[in-house]
Amino acid sequence: MARLIRGASKNARFFIVDSKDVVQKAQEIHNCSPTAIAAFGRFLTAGIIMGAGLKGDDIMTLRTDTDGPLNHMVVTSDSSGRIRGYLSNPEAELPLKTNGQPDVGGIIGKGMLRVIKDMGLKEPYVGVSNIQTGEIAEDIAYYYYTSEQTPTVLALGVSINDDLSIKNAGGYMIQLLPDSEEQFIDKLEAKIGAIRSVTELFDGGMSLERIAKLLYEDMEDDKGEKLVEDYEIYEEIETQYSCNCSRDRFYKGVVALGKEQLEEIFSEKETLEVECHFCKSKYSFKRDEFESLVN
Incomplete structure (x- = not known):
């Protein structure tokens, strides 16, 4: 079962999601190449996380328009964990990078990210930012920083079996709350840089709750003293690939x-x-x- 947990500490709120089943369903529908599903799976995972921050019946749409082989991807999500999406060129493929990983940045390319929030008003909110790397996580973090002035740490990942089924997929996002301690985000970024990638965490069997603990434990301040950051998980959401067409x-x-x-x-x-x-x-x-x- 694909699921998401969200919670908060005194300095930040966090979202952690296992999106394997969602990405697997998308792969069955769209029949993507390995690199295309690595990119699209990250985008779907980001959509689930961002949708979980919505209220009530609000709906969010994410769209990329880029010069890479994928050209554009679209996902829509809501606060209940429902998500759907499509991409313009699912068969597009590029050689692996020298480190053996899919070239997600190359297949997406450079261009624009649009975040559209339908909150029941006369006109939807539309935020636009540049796609800097094509790696998805960095580009969405950049959007939050430039468009919503919210310092954000985001990690996304998809691992694929030899038969193109999804081995694991998921991610996490941590955002500073107003009046948070400035050193917290710096220490958090350093901590995340020292731990394994999202796919390695899931491939190793880590639960969402254990990942939350990993992100917060053993953080130190500038003096080498432990930063005590108590956190609380206050909601769990079941997520699913769900289309409302009729x-x-x-x-x-x-x-x-x-x-x-x-x-x-x-x-x-x-x-x-x-x-x-x-x-x-x-x-x-x-x-x-x-x-x-x-x-």
Whole structure:
């Protein structure tokens, strides 16, 4: 089961997620190359984490528009752990880097990250920042720092089996709270730099709760004295890849094409088939379903 825990200490709030099942479902739907799913899996994981910080019925959409082979990726998420997404070129692939890791930065490239929050207002909030590295985690941390003025540490990872199934996927995000101690984020960054990668932690069998403890334990101040940072886990959320498409939604979308375009489409064929980008579900519509509109 894919799940997320979130909590806080006096200086920061944190989110830690095991997204293996979500990324596996995405891989089954989109049939990605190894490097494409490494990139898309990180993006989905980030979407789950960021969505967990929303309130009520708010919805978040993340979108990349870049010059790399993937071109763009889109994910939407909410506070209940539901997420879905798609990418423009799932078969794109690049050689492994010299360290044997997928070239996520290369396949994404440089461009823009857009964060769109639908909070039930007349217009959604739209934040935009540059994609600096294409490694996802660093780029989202940069977005938080420049667009929301929130110092953020983010780590994401996906490991893949030889048969292209997902071995492990997950990540964590820690954000400073207002009036937090300035040295905390510096010490935290140093601590994270000293521990193993996200995929190594999950491959080693670590639970979300154990990762939380690892992040906070044995931190020292400038004098070499232990920083006591008590934390509390206050919520657990089950996460899932979930698409809300339906035949009725697509019917309304087809109607929105208008009379002239519908006439043109049905002059060439009796049945119109549409496919959902997010889950690949297909819906068929016959001409007579739109007869009153066309006539």
